[in-house]
Amino acid sequence: MNKIKLILAVLSVMAGVVGFYYLRDSATVIRVLVLLLSIVLAIVIAWxxxxxxxxxxxxxxxxxxxxxxxxxxxxxxxxxxAVVFAFVVAMAIFLWLVDAGLMAIVRYVMDQEG
Known part of the structure; x- marks a missing residue:
């Protein structure tokens, strides 16, 4: 019986979502009200x-x-x-230095081959 009630609750929410899009030409208030009512109904059923x-x-x-x-x-x-900010700055500088160093190594190796 619990499974049937849970399925009904899910179907209620699905009906509210479908109704929200089905009533796209209606006022937004009505669309939102339909969706909220279906959610409230699902909560009551699930309770x-x-x-x-x-x-x-x-x-x-x-x-x-x-x-x-x-x-x-x-x-x-x-x-x-402040500690987190300082750590982020320190890591950014460290990674920039590593990147610049690796780029220098790659450039050196590429010039040697040519």
């Missing part, structure tokens, strides 16, 4: 499946875990950004 309830529990736990994260303050963010 009554085991997978839908498991997804809801997973989402709820994810939000709780996100609230436990200690986010960096402005100073830490700026310091980290």
């Amino acid at each position: 009554y499946t085991d997978q839908g309830r498991q997804f809801y529990v997973f989402s709820k736990e994810s939000v709780e875990e996100t609230r436990k994260v200690v986010w960096p303050n402005r100073k830490e963010t700026m310091q980290t950004a």
Whole structure:
């Protein structure tokens, strides 16, 4: 029974997308409303499946875990950004030097053959 409900939910979303493009001559508000209603219908149908309830529990736990994260303050963010920027500049200079060196070697070898 769960599989049938999930198939109905997917078909609902597909019908909304088809309706969105089928009503291309209608007002944009109507097209978007049809699409949103089909998505809401799919969510309601999926809610009554085991997978839908498991997804809801997973989402709820994810939000709780996100609230436990200690986010960096402005100073830490700026310091980290400065380190990343300095590393990018250093790598760019290093790769430019390697490229220039290899190009010089290739030019030297090509002149020797001729």
